[in-house]
Amino acid sequence: MEKEAVIYACKEHVEMAIDDFVNTAEAAPQIIKVQNERCSYCEEKAEYEIKG
């Protein structure tokens, strides 16, 4: 079964988010520019959505 993990990341946390995604999903993520979302790691505005 495939997990549908979606992580939002600011510029500072995007590398962490990619690492977490790869560790969890064991697949290369899509990295999509987003607006109006909050980083999953801090309270900053998210710049990217990392998902499978």
Ligand SMILES: [Zn+2]
């Ligand atoms: Zn952040």
